[in-house]
Amino acid sequence: MKIPPVKGTRDFYPPDMAIRNWIIDGWKKVSLRNGFEEYDGPIFEYLQMYQIKSGDEIIEQLFSFKDRGDRDLALRPEITPTLARMVNQKISSLPLPIKWFSVPRLFRAERPQKGRLREFFQWNVDIIGVEGALADAEVIFCALDYLREVGLTPRDIVVKISSRKLLASILEKMGIADKRLESLYPVLDKKDKAPEGEFKQMLNKKVADAKIADKIQEFMEIKVISDIKKIIEPDDKINEAIDKIAVLFDWLKRMGVVEYCQFDPGIVRGLAYYTDIVYEIYDKRGELRAIGGGGRYDDLLKQFGGPEVPATGFGMGDCVLGLMLEERGLLKPKPTGTDYFIACVEPEQTLQDAVKIVAELRTKGYSADFSYKSASLSRQLKQASAQNAKKCIILGDELKNNELVVKDMTTSKQKRIKIDAFFAELNPPKAD
RNA sequence: GUGAAAGUAGCUCAGUUGGAUAGAGCAUCGGAUUGUGGUUCCGAGGGUCGCGGGUUCGAAUCCCGUCUUUCACCCCA
Structure with missing residues (x-):
């Protein structure tokens, strides 16, 4: 139902x-x-509290209930x-x-x-x-x-x-x-x-x-x-x-x-x-x-x-x-976005490394995400875009040399870097 | 609590005088693309037409009830 x-x-x-x-x-x-x-x-109070000020008519305008001790209570209307x-x-x-x-x-x-x-x-x-x-x-x-x-x-x-x-x-x-x-x-x-x-x-x-x-x-x-x-x-x-x-x-x-x-x-x-x-x-x-x-x-x-x-x-x-x-078009909620999206060229082989990197980034205070699906790189990047990722880390053949690719999603520029060096260069994230 | 209008896919809406398997766009999912995203193209899933009853050979369409939403009233802390 x-x-x-x-x-x-x-x-x-x-x-x-x-x-x-x-x-x-x-x-x-x-x-x-x-x-x-x-x-x-508290989100509820004694019903009586709202009667003091406003009289009995107000009772019809609020959600009231009895607790198991037979107390008359009300969800706060103010x-x-x-x-x-x-x-x-x-x-x-x-x-x-x-x-x-x-x-x-x-x-x-x-x-x-x-x-x-x-x-x-x-x-x-x-x-x-x-x-x-x-x-x-x-x-x-x-x-x-x-x-x-x-x-x-x-x-x-x-x-x-x-x-x-x-x-x-x-x-x-x-x-x-x-x-x-x-x-x-x-x-x-x-x-x-x-x-x-x-x-x-x-x-x-x-x-x-x-x-x-x-x-x-x-x-x-x-x-x-x-x-x-x-x-x-x-x-x-x-x-x-x-x-x-x-x-x-x-x-x-x-x-x-x-x-x-x-x-x-x-x-x-x-x-x-x-x-x-x-x-x-x-x-x-x-x-x-x-x-x-x-x-x-x-x-x-x-x-x-x-x-x-x-x-x-x-x-x-x-x-x-x-x-x-x-x-008036004045609603401006903070845009959501991920700092790093980790994408795998061969998800079957490198998912473990990806998750490890994700966890390390998160521990250092960055938001980081990856795809659960064993999808093509293209599709993973698509997901990264959809999630508004600022940067992507691509794990491919370079991983054999302990290297990864960092791609800036706004400029589309990317560079290869040793994993150790990547983490060494990583500054603590800026506070909002 | 009173009155009015509306309700079709997740969203915005088509749907002829009551007629056959209820459509579109957007969104979602999959593919085109075996190492590169935002665009494009192709395909798929998704609807008890709010719900219940009635009229009818036949109802998304007409009638009644009900629920929800919206608007106004009461009230506004």
Whole structure:
């Protein structure tokens, strides 16, 4: 019986694996040069851990199961709760600030669609223990440092930035009760995601006073921070939030990435735990969902039973990013290739010598391969080409004089050399 | 969970109004080439037409169900 792959999963054949590794290696490299250390946690956690933050609806969106001790567990749909748990566990002994990153494999039991699968990888970068906007700027820079390196320019992508504090203080000034904010965020988050008329309808449903609803929409459509004044008279709280955004943009400017960034009060993020700066990174062509996003979550550690410690971070999945890079021809996985391919003129007679040489080359750190088939030299060279071999070693009659032929596959030049001399001249391979 | 479209070889796709052993290109394997690769030429293997049922003398083709994929919604950490 043929068993199909599970819905929403991917098989990584070698060419796909090369792409996946290229993406993840890039993430890791950039994280490290931005001063972040890698961590990871278990791939499953107590189901309850994901309920704390997000409530019961979330349970339907994740893969959960009972272990033999009747514990309710779940495959991790995100790693931030694990991060919060790990940090809380050692908070008194960890030097602050904590700058950690991870590339967890995550699972969500949603219906797959474009840029969204049930199993994927997500780059997470977090700074814990820094209150100021410099930390948010550094995290955003880190994301842009990567995206810029793979070839995306300010013409391709934009980081849309807003602030939950700004939104909250403005809504408050408009007369929306504090309690209602949390249920309002998911609706406001839809501003640019739902069709225009539909958003208006949703908003009116949530905010009965049509005048206020109009004002909210008006605010969410402004393009520059200074326009806030035109909508509402700023109070101290509003000014404080505006100042923080200004500080953030100032840092981003100093870091040389401000051309990528744009204030956009339409960015809210659906999640309840964001407390201040929030942002999402978009493809400017607008076809795809957000490439990534993040923000400040100053209350989360406390919610997980720890002390009150400020924190900020972002996440970027591999699905949307992969689609986008593919569309633009920016996927450049490392080409595979063998350093040496050992070919035999008379395989029946010299295979033993070939394998010995292969083993010796491998021991010295080179990749080396040979053909299992007793095929013609022509065919073996064909295989060498197919494997992208840099050099071929040909074993023929010269072997009687302890000589072999080294053929450079790019220049087609070849030379005879004593086996001893060949190995004596061999330098250790260059590290990548 | 809701709605829509699609499913023919490993991949991309042909396949007439329902008609005979279901085709092509690419890929794979073998040969042309007994000491020289990437090109070329020749040949071969590979399909329960997603699966199950129905209509019909006859189904890849029409109908129903189901699975999968894609797209949109819900949700988006």
